[in-house]
Amino acid sequence: MEIIKNNKINETEYIETLENGMKIIVIPKKNTKKKYVIWSTKFGSIDNNFIDPTTNTEVKVPDGVAHYLEHKMFENENGVDSLYKMMALGLDANAYTTNDHTAYLFGCTDNFYEGLDELMDFVQHPYFTDENVEKERGIIGQEIGRYDDEPSWELYVNAMDCLYKNNPIKLDIAGTVESISKITKEILYSCYNTFYHPSNMVMCISGDFEPEKIIEEVKKRLIPREKMAEIKRIYPEEPKGINKKEKEANMGINMPLFMIGYKDELQEDKVKEDLAVQIIFNSLLGKSSKVYQELYNEGLLQTSLDSSYEYSKTYAHALIGGESPNPKKVYEKIKETIKNEEISKEDFERSKKKIYGDLVSEYNDVENIGRMYLSDAIKDVNSMEYIDKIDDISLEYVNEILRKLFKENESIISIVK
Amino acid sequence: MNIIKTEGFKTNLYAIFLTVPLNKKEVTINSLIPAVLRRGTEKYPNQLEINKKLEEMYGASFNCGVDKMGDYQVLKFYMETLSNKYLPEKQNAVEFLKDLVFNPLIENDSFKKEYVDQEKENIKRIIESRKDNKSKYSLDRCIEEMFEGEMYGIYKFGSIEDLEKIDEKNLYEQYKKIINEARIDCFSCGEEIEKIDIPVKRDKEEQVKCELQEHSIKNKEIKEQMDVSQGKLIIGLVTPEGEKSVVSVYNAILGGGANSKLFQNVREKASLAYTAGSSYIRRKNTIFIKTGIETSNYDKAVDIIKKQIEDMKNGNITDDEFNSAKQLIMANLNLIPESQEDLIAYYFDQKLYDENLSLEDYIKSIEKVTKQDVIDLAKDVKLDTIYFLHGQENGKK
Numbered sequence: 001m002e003i004i005k006n007n008k009i010n011e012t013e014y015i016e017t018l019e020n021g022m023k024i025i026v027i028p029k030k031n032t033k034k035k036y037v038i039w040s041t042k043f044g045s046i047d048n049n050f051i052d053p054t055t056n057t058e059v060k061v062p063d064g065v066a067h068y069l070e071h072k073m074f075e076n077e078n079g080v081d082s083l084y085k086m087m088a089l090g091l092d093a094n095a096y097t098t099n100d101h102t103a104y105l106f107g108c109t110d111n112f113y114e115g116l117d118e119l120m121d122f123v124q125h126p127y128f129t130d131e132n133v134e135k136e137r138g139i140i141g142q143e144i145g146r147y148d149d150e151p152s153w154e155l156y157v158n159a160m161d162c163l164y165k166n167n168p169i170k171l172d173i174a175g176t177v178e179s180i181s182k183i184t185k186e187i188l189y190s191c192y193n194t195f196y197h198p199s200n201m202v203m204c205i206s207g208d209f210e211p212e213k214i215i216e217e218v219k220k221r222l223i224p225r226e227k228m229a230e231i232k233r234i235y236p237e238e239p240k241g242i243n244k245k246e247k248e249a250n251m252g253i254n255m256p257l258f259m260i261g262y263k264d265e266l267q268e269d270k271v272k273e274d275l276a277v278q279i280i281f282n283s284l285l286g287k288s289s290k291v292y293q294e295l296y297n298e299g300l301l302q303t304s305l306d307s308s309y310e311y312s313k314t315y316a317h318a319l320i321g322g323e324s325p326n327p328k329k330v331y332e333k334i335k336e337t338i339k340n341e342e343i344s345k346e347d348f349e350r351s352k353k354k355i356y357g358d359l360v361s362e363y364n365d366v367e368n369i370g371r372m373y374l375s376d377a378i379k380d381v382n383s384m385e386y387i388d389k390i391d392d393i394s395l396e397y398v399n400e401i402l403r404k405l406f407k408e409n410e411s412i413i414s415i416v417k
Numbered sequence: 418m419n420i421i422k423t424e425g426f427k428t429n430l431y432a433i434f435l436t437v438p439l440n441k442k443e444v445t446i447n448s449l450i451p452a453v454l455r456r457g458t459e460k461y462p463n464q465l466e467i468n469k470k471l472e473e474m475y476g477a478s479f480n481c482g483v484d485k486m487g488d489y490q491v492l493k494f495y496m497e498t499l500s501n502k503y504l505p506e507k508q509n510a511v512e513f514l515k516d517l518v519f520n521p522l523i524e525n526d527s528f529k530k531e532y533v534d535q536e537k538e539n540i541k542r543i544i545e546s547r548k549d550n551k552s553k554y555s556l557d558r559c560i561e562e563m564f565e566g567e568m569y570g571i572y573k574f575g576s577i578e579d580l581e582k583i584d585e586k587n588l589y590e591q592y593k594k595i596i597n598e599a600r601i602d603c604f605s606c607g608e609e610i611e612k613i614d615i616p617v618k619r620d621k622e623e624q625v626k627c628e629l630q631e632h633s634i635k636n637k638e639i640k641e642q643m644d645v646s647q648g649k650l651i652i653g654l655v656t657p658e659g660e661k662s663v664v665s666v667y668n669a670i671l672g673g674g675a676n677s678k679l680f681q682n683v684r685e686k687a688s689l690a691y692t693a694g695s696s697y698i699r700r701k702n703t704i705f706i707k708t709g710i711e712t713s714n715y716d717k718a719v720d721i722i723k724k725q726i727e728d729m730k731n732g733n734i735t736d737d738e739f740n741s742a743k744q745l746i747m748a749n750l751n752l753i754p755e756s757q758e759d760l761i762a763y764y765f766d767q768k769l770y771d772e773n774l775s776l777e778d779y780i781k782s783i784e785k786v787t788k789q790d791v792i793d794l795a796k797d798v799k800l801d802t803i804y805f806l807h808g809q810e811n812g813k814k
Contacts, residue, residue, distance in 0.1 A: 009427070009503065031425025034755045081685075087675045088741035090748035109751040138688035145647040146691055146709055149551055252644050254546035288468035296464070297531075302539045325542070350472045357476025360427050360503050365755065 001211070004384055009360055013373075013384055014211035020225060021199025024218055025377060026211040027369050035112045035207030036366040038105035038374045039123060042202075043069075043195035045175075046099045046168040046235065046314065052194055053229040061191060062182040063168075064140075064175015067097040069188050071136050073104070075127050082122035091115045099169050100312045101378045107367050112207070113217065120221040126192045128185040137180060144174050151251050151416045158247040159259040159319065162412035165243040166236035169315050197228045204374040206366035235314055240265060241410065248415045255302075257416045258327035260334060262409050264309075264316035268401070271385045274309045275393055276401040277318050278355050281307035283347035284337055285320065286354075291337045300324050300333075312379055318405060327415050338406045348395045359386055418613060419768070421606040421760050429500050429607030430757040431511055433518050434765060435492040435599040438627040439568040444490060445540075445575025446583050446591045451481035451492050452536040453588065457522035457529065467517075474508040475499050479517060486769065487700030488568045488627050492595070494518050495758075500608050511611045519596070519616050527585040528592070537580055544574050548643065551806060555649035556705060559804035562639050563653040568630050569701055600625045602765055606757040629658075632702070637802040648807035650718055652706040654695075654726070657797040661699050662782040663790045667798070668697035668704050669742035670734055670791065671725060676741040678725040679706065687721055689714050700770065704798075712807040719803065729795040739788050750780050 002015040014026040043066050052059050073095070074082040086093035086106055093106035093115070104123055106115050147153045160170040174180070194200075205214055242263055266273065285292055287304050295301040306321040324330045362368055376383045437447065461467045471477045477498040484491045496514035501507055522529055548554050557572065564570030597620055603613035634655060656664045672679040672695025683693035693708040710718045728734075753759045753776060767773055774782070 029425065032755060034752060081675075084675045084681075084741075088737065088744060090741075090744035092748065092752075107752075108748060109755075110748070135688060139684060139691055142647065142689075142691040142709065142711070145711075148646045151549065253549040255542060255549060282472075286468075286472075288465060288472050290465070293463070293465045297535065299535065299538055302542060350469065353474075354472040354476035357474075357499050360499055361476070361497075364427050364757075 001215075004382070006384055006387055009363055009387055011363055013382070014215075016215050018198065018219065018222070020222070020227070021197075022222070023202045023377065024215055025202070025204045025373050026209060026214055027204070027206040027373060028209050028211055029206055029366055029369070030208055032208060032366060033109045034107060034366050035109070035205075035209070036105070036107040036370040037116065037119065037203065037205045038103050038370045039119060039203045040101045040103035040201060040374055040378065041195050042100065042200050042378055043102050043191065044098050044100040045171055045173040047195070047233055048168060049234040050194065051232040051234065052190070053231055054193070058234065059190065061187055062175065063171050063179040064173070065183055065187060065191055066102050067174045068136065068140060068180060068183050069191055070095050070097045070102045071140060072128055072133065072188060073126065074122060075132050076122065076125070077127045082118055086115055086118050089114050089118075093119075097173055099173060101375070103374060105370070116217065116221065120218070123196070124223050126189065126196075128188045130185055133183065133185045133188065140174060140180055141177050144172070144177060144180075147172065147174065151253050151257055154249050154251060155257045155259050155321070155414050155416045158249060158416070159261050159412065159414035162244050162247050162414055163242055163261050163263045163317055164315065165239055167238045167315055168235070194231055197225060198222065199228055200231060202374060202377045204370045204377065206369040206373075238315075242412050244412070245410070246413045246415070248417065250417050253417060255323045255325065256327050257323050258321065258330065259414045260320040260331060261412045261414070262318045262406055264311070264318060264405055266316075266401075266404055270311050270316065270379070271381055272389050272393060272397070273401060273405075274311070275355065275386065275390055276398045277309040277405070278307075279348060279351045279393070279398050280343060280402050280406070281305075281318075281320070282351040282354060283343045284341055285334065286351070288350065289347075291333060295330060295333060300326055300330050327413065331413050335411065338402070343395060343398050343402060345395060348398060352390060352393070356390055359390065419602070419604045419764060420610060420612065421604065421757075421764065422610075423607055423754070423757060423760070426607055426757060427499060427503055428497050428757065429510065429605070429610050430761065431496045431514050431606075431610075431613060432604040432761050432765075433494045433514065433613065434602045435518075435595055436486075436489050436602070436769065437595060437599045437625060439485065439488050439490045439571055441568075441571055442579075443591070444571050444573070445579035446588060447490055447492065447595065448483045448574045449533075449536055449540060449580075449583060449588060450592055450595065451483060451494065452539065453528050453532050454494075454517060454521050455479065455481055456532040456536070458516045459520045459522060460516060462522050470513065474510065474513075475504055477508065477510060477513075479514070481517075483573055485569070485571075485573050486766065488630055489769065490573070492599075502608070511605075511613055515613065515616055521592070523589065527589045530585045533583070533585040533588055537583060540574055541577055541580055544572075544577055544580075551643070551645055551649055552707075552709075555651050555804060555806040556707065558639075558641065558806070559651035559653055559705065559802055562637055562804055563635055563703070563802040564632070565635065567632060598625065600769075602768060604761045604765065606761055629700075634799055635802050639802070640805045640807060643806055643808065645806060645808045647709045648712045648715065648805060650706075650708050650710055650715070651804045652722060652800065653802040653804075654704040654706070655799045655801050656697070656702045656704055657794060658702055660790070660794070662779075663786050663794045664699070664702075664704075665697060665746055665783060666739075666742055666786045667729070667791050667794055668695055669745050670738050671695050671704070671729065672706055673742060674745045676738060676745075678728065678738065679708070679722065682721050682725055683708055683718060687717070689718050689721070700766075712809065715805060715807065723800070726798065726800065729792070730798075732792040734788060734791065736788075739791070743783060743786070746783050747780060750776065750783070
């Protein structure tokens with residue numbers, strides 16, 4: 001077992017990789033009654049084309065299958081739905097699908113081991129029939145309909161469409177009503193057998209636990225599976241550069257939303273780069289920046305910009321989102337700022353302090369910890385690295401990222417009106 | 418002054434609440450006060466200085482806003498900082514929070530005109546953009562219809578018409594009045610926390626109080642058409658005054674989570690919706706049922722929902738439904754100590770309504786509820802208002 005202790009935040013991380021390839025991360029936390037577990041497979045909406053390691057043949061599946069599978073995992077042969085069973089135990093249970101993973105989770109104060117029994121049972125026992133797969137189509141159709149009315153979702157998908165020509169991150173995670181109409185129980189089983197193998201899965205646990213003991217409890221509940229070779233995912237070739245400069249959608253909303261994006265093709269240490277991007281955004285466009293105050297005073301911005309850096313193994317981009325009565329004007333101002341400004345020593349030091357504070361606050365809640373470690377682990381990143389690297393980052397490095405990622409790069413804008 | 422000791426958090430949270438009875442004439446002007454206060458203090462006269470200071474404090478955060486709590490309007494101010502253990506140097510969070518609330522930037526006996534004008538414009542935009550968020554809008558509209566002519570029916574940001582009458586002078590007058598007359602509650606939550614003492618002298622110290630306003634059943638059915646691909650159905654129920662713990666269990670059986678009647682029957686059995694549930698507004702004796710459905714399924718959905726309410730009246734509640742509802746409530750209550758914000762919200766609500774029930778006692782009161790209690794109560798639950806925000810019949814935009 002690997003043990004990583006961080007004295008600055010007074011937290012310790014225990015990492016165990018089991019023989020079957022599954023990774024378990026435990027972050028023990030005293031003084032809390034809440035316990036949280038999240039179990040995930042590296043199977044998301046972008047994994048729609050792959051080589052089945054057992055048959056060595058190429059498989060293409062309809063869009064939205066990872067999400068459909070997530071819905072159906074709760075089904076059991078005895079007719080009991082595992083989600084309801086967990087909720088009846090008083091657990092806050094849920095599941096979600098992103099572009100690169102599917103996760104099953106619960107938080108609770110009581111009945112943790114009963115919950116772990118159920119969670120590990122249903123994730124390891126798929127039960128799909130023609131009838132139960134059919135029944136779900138209406139519900140998922142309504143879920144897709146709900147996203148259609150969600151301007152912020154439309155905004156994001158369009159931003160991805162501007163940044164990427166082929167990368168499936170531009171697809172709707174739930175698929176479309178048309179694509180999910182092709183999903184059958186055979187497709188679900190085939191995806192399950194490939195992607196829900198322990199070697200493709202990660203579990204994170206946080207709460208008042210003894211690490212060795214809880215890892216034993218997990219191992220006890222694992223069903224032995226044959227070893228499996230690595231899954232080869234086939235992603236379409238993504239050309240350099242952006243797909244299109246802008247996309248505008250009309251949804252009849254009063255306050256237009258915008259999202260500005262920069263596609264990142266640099267081969268950097270992504271944790272370090274993420275921190276550098278955060279420092280850049282905070283210094284140049286954050287609430288304590290001159291530009292933000294000007295935009296605010298001119299009535300062009302009402303709430304702070306929502307900036308983020310997103311990356312996985314197949315993509316990386318920096319995003320700046322916000323609402324404005326005149327997104328184009330904000331866009332011009334931001335582009336001009338990024339082109340002409342450098343990060344000053346003063347802004348750099350202050351931004352580092354702020355980001356340090358934000359990182360430490362993440363450790364307030366076991367649920368937050370579990371989610372953070374899990375989503376980082378999917379990208380082969382250890383969350384603890386952030387706390388260590390924020391101290392080492394230099395002003396020169398930040399300005400270099402500013403130049404390479406922003407100044408010399410073409411940007412996109414997505415607008416929803 | 419309230420101190421809530423917690424262990425294990427990396428942060429301390431401080432809060433100041435100014436509470437006044439909801440009032441149609443003053444709701445708009447009051448909602449503008451936090452927005453202007455956060456623009457500048459005597460010491461830090463603009464947002465740039467305030468935000469720089471917050472960042473220098475290792476990412477302290479200041480938040481403020483207005484809320485409706487029953488028939489009260491509450492102006493809320495929060496400051497969150499890292500607790501001393503994780504700070505390289507101690508920070509004076511309480512002083513800063515007090516400054517933001519009690520020492521605003523004043524020019525010629527009024528607020529700064531520029532700030533007031535800008536924040537008026539901002540609130541105007543919020544009011545104009547109400548329809549952008551369809552789920553929130555439909556709930557707000559149901560509340561407005563159900564509580565038409567009553568205090569609780571007032572929209573928390575007020576109206577554009579009233580906004581236009583506000584200037585830097587009368588806003589400052591209103592601010593002084595609020596500081597003098599509002600009920601003030603301060604909370605400190607965390608480890609090694611400081612007390613917040615109120616730095617102003619007030620004319621009278623008795624706390625404002627408002628009686629729960631009588632509600633008259635409306636029996637309304639409102640349909641509003643908009644460009645939506647999914648219809649939003651909201652149904653308001655009136656619950657009897659009295660044992661709130663019994664109503665909590667009633668609500669959880671009806672629509673609290675995946676084992677509830679609504680989720681099981683509207684979503685699972687009829688496949689009409691992705692979400693279906695209800696929430697209980699304790700301080701207004703009201704339950705709101707919420708679901709998103711196709712426009713053409715309106716009648717079907719309303720029938721199924723009415724049937725669930727009838728079933729509860731007739732005592733058709735299984736042991737599973739009853740037990741999992743109780744579990745759900747307990748689980749939520751057990752999580753309150755895990756969030757500093759929730760702890761403060763819980764104790765503030767208890768104080769405001771003079772109940773002063775500890776969390777432990779509150780949990781016990783839920784434990785005591787029997788199925789028969791719920792059935793007896795179900796007979797007195799009344800349907801009040803049905804609100805439906807829908808698109809065109811064919812379901813397409």
